[in-house]
Amino acid sequence: MSAPESTTKAKPLGERASAARGPGPGGGGLGRGPAAFMGGQSAEKALDFKGSLKRLLRLLQPQRAMLYGILVFGVASVALSVIGPKILGMATDLIFAGVVAKDMPAGVSKEQVIAGLRAEGNNTLADLFSGIDFVPGQRIDLDAVGQVLLWVLLLYIVASFFSLLQARLTTNLVQRAVFDLRERIEEKFAKLPLSYFDRQPRGEVLSRATNDIDNLALSLQQTLAQIVSSLLMVVGVLVMMFVISPVLALVALLSVPASVIVAAKIGKKAQPQFIKQWSTTGRLNAHIEEMYTGHSLVKVFGRRQEAEEVFREHNDTLYGASFKAQFISGTIQPAMMFIGNLSYVLVAVIGALRVASGTLSLGDVQAFIQYSRQFSQPVTQIASMANLLQSGIASAERVFALLDADEQEPEPAEPARVEQVRGQVEFEHVSFRYAEDTPLIEDLSLTVEPGHTVAIVGPTGAGKTTLVNLLMRFYELDGGRITLDGVDIAGMDREDLRAKTGMVLQDAWLFGGTIAENIAYGSAGATQDEIVAAAKATHVDRFVRTLPDGYDTVIDDEGGTVSAGEKQLITVARAFLAKPAILILDEATSSVDTRTEVLIQRAMNSLREGRTSFVIAHRLSTIRDADVILVMENGSIVEQGDHETLLLTGGAYSRLYAAQFAEALAETD
Incomplete structure (x- = not known):
């Protein structure tokens, strides 16, 4: 086997380093890891919104063709949509002209009618009629109105078709980007050292790889096309507004700075709550995962109430953060609507005055009012999507933090290989520590001959499992070297090394x-x-x-x-x-009954035959036939030899054996 049976099995409550994590089992590494020395997680980093957004957009660059397609279809859809109100205004002018002209005497000109009104002193009505293209005595031209409406309908149908194509491309783009991101995370997991998983709760890691990516995908799906369309709509509508009336366009523009300032202020207050929401989600998932994995232990030790209290604490924190994030960001849309309505009122009043003065036609004012709505609507939409965007960026940063985590040392460019493994293993002045200020193994040297069985015994925390973890290169040495048939394993490819090694663990x-x-x-x-x-x-x-x-x-x-x-x-x-050429057995019989232990022992004897084997055991009766027995204390080998020799010396091994023998007698009595 090229991989261990488990690297993240649960530990009892008493071995947990951080009470904040709650009662019950938790994720750990093989044996004693850095979590034994380091208490819990590092604090959540402050969000770099702009940096994370830029990095998120870079994820979309490989799909440039689809990005260009989204932009082209968006431009086409918006262009047709913004032309619609202007053409629809023509229908209004035709109807209004027919209403105005039907009661006028036929055969006179428009100029004559206006001159007559001015002669009567009715200058206001004269100014109004001067802005209308009508023929006295002519009723509403229904055919012309019908043609205009048909063109508008056709424009809107084609615009909707382009919008549909844009939405389809957006979905494809987002799903491909998320697909690539998931693959990158999978590749990252293979490159992360075991120490990373020792420091992180499993639920937290899973939350980043599942919940955060799903939330990111949802945010991109709902905001990407909408933001593109909204921005294009703002530009297109603004152009048409200036074409119709620069004065009214400037009035409408007054709402933009106010909208930007309000959205920025509210968004700045909402963002920390989104960070807190998703970081708390990760902690809550970690707690739930631990409670599910170790539910038997929680019940046995009567810690259910404490577990529920920790759950309620995390849940209350998540509720508070989620409520504040959604409520604060949710105020953006009504604020934008209020500003938009003020702009709408100003446009309507000034537009009516300009119609009355004959500067603009009624149809142009109607179109402009529609444009003012279309202008404020995308601004409001962009603001209303701020909560989704902020939530997505918060999740993106958590995913990026995982992708940026320190990786294990890269494989050598030209890795050394052991073509025919004999199984000689040497530890030469090996030193290792999980924490910089806490030495564990210092200047350890050991030679294991091919085909021999080496048993490693000693109290908990002595460094037994750490020794085989170093042999498997789950951790890198701080000093010295380990060789396999004379080849330094640090120069070997990890996959090649582990392919030559098999492990059977206690869990x-x-x-x-x-x-x-x-x-x-x-x-x-x-x-x-x-x-x-x-x-x-x-x-x-x-x-x-x-x-x-x-x-x-x-x-x-x-x-x-x-x-x-x-x-x-x-x-x-x-x-x-x-x-495997090398076999590692780590407490493989410690949790089974005596009869099953005999069967497992026989199976392992068959497995060990002709192989270099490392056996970690607490039950000394299972290792009596080992070629060499190592007794470890505090990361050092204090005794080594075969079973009989070590018993005769009367040292640490003899005391361990006597203690177990006395315990067995006590159990018999």
């Missing part, structure tokens, strides 16, 4: 799938006969045959359909089938 990890698929997990292309042979060699076949579907029995990721001992046997069979 057996199974995924949702059949038993056969779980056994073959570390051996791509394994045949059914090979799977069955591995199962027979490791005593798995005997209980699989009793299941209704045999090797096709489906088990879930918690292995709920098989017992703990049977789960462990499956993981041993998995390692057996992978045929």
Whole structure:
């Protein structure tokens, strides 16, 4: 197998570093990780809105063709939409001209009618009629009005079609960008060191990879095309407004600075609440995930009430942040509507005066009023989308923080290889520490001959699991080196190194799938006969045959359909089938009954045959036949030798053995 059985299994409540995380199990690494020295997460960084927005837009650059298409279809749709009111104003003028002219005597000219009104002293009506194109005595030209309305209808249909094409391209663009982002996160997970996952709750990491990306996709989907269309609409409408009346256009423009200032002020107050909303969502998800994983422990130790209190605390914080974020940002739209209505009133009043003076036609004023609505509407829409945009940027920054996390050291350009692995492992003056100010392993040297079994014993926290983590390069050394058949593993490709190593851990990890698929997990292309042979060699076949579907029995990721001992046997069979050159057994029998332990021990004896093996064990009875037994304390090897030799020395191993023997007698009594 090229990967450990688990790197994020739960730890008991007593091992948690931060009480703020709440009771119950939590995510941790293999054995003792940095979380044992570092208490909890780092504080959430302040949001760089502009920087995150620019970076988010750069994600769309690979899809330039679709971006250009969205822009082209947006321009076409907006251009046709803004022409509509101007043409519709022509219909208004035709109708108004027919209404005005129908009661006038036929055969006279427009100029004569106006001159007559002025002669009568009715200058106001004369000014009004001077702005109208009418023929005295002629009624409403319904054919002309119908043609104008037909053109308007056609324009709006084509504009809607272009808008539909724009929406389709936007959906495609956003989904492709999010697809690429998810792939980048998946690649990032493969490059992150184990120490990153030791420091982060699993629910928090999952929240960034799922909730935050989904929220980002939703925000982009609902805002991208709308913002583009709204901006184009503002430009197009503004052009038409200046074409109709520069004076009225300047009046309408007065609302823009006020709208920008109001939106900026409100948005600045809302943004911290969106940051708090999504960071709290991550903490809440982490807590829920921990409580679900360790619900049995929570109940056993009577911590359900405390767990509920922590949940309520996170939930209340999330409620408060979400309410404030949505409420504050939600005030932008009514504020924009109020400013827009003020502009609308000014335009209507000044427009009416200009119609009365004959400067503008009624149709032009009607079109301008429509434009003023169209002008304020996209501004209001952009403002109303501020909450979505702010929420999306807050999620984007959390995703970017994950993508920017420090990666493990890159692989060497020309990695060293061990073509035929014999299995000689040497630790040469190895030093390592999780925290800079807390040494764990100092100047450790060890030579393991090919095919030998090395047992590692010692109290909890002595560095036993850390030693094999260093061998697997889950962590990098602070000093010294480790060699495999004389080749420094730091110069090897990690995947190549781990492909030569198999691990069976105390916490057996199974995924949702059949038993056969779980056994073959570390051996791509394994045949059914090979799977069955591995199962027979490791005593798995005997209980699989009793299941209704045999090797096709489906088990879930918690292995709920098989017992703990049977789960462990499956993981041993998995390692057996992978045929590793180096084998690591980490407390593989510590949580099973005596009868199952015997079966697992026999399976592991078959697995260890002819392989260099590292066995971490608390039960000293399981390692009596090891070639070398290492006794570790505080990161150092204090004793080494075989079982008989170490017992005769009367040192640390002898005391451990005597303590376990006395405990066994006490249990018997």
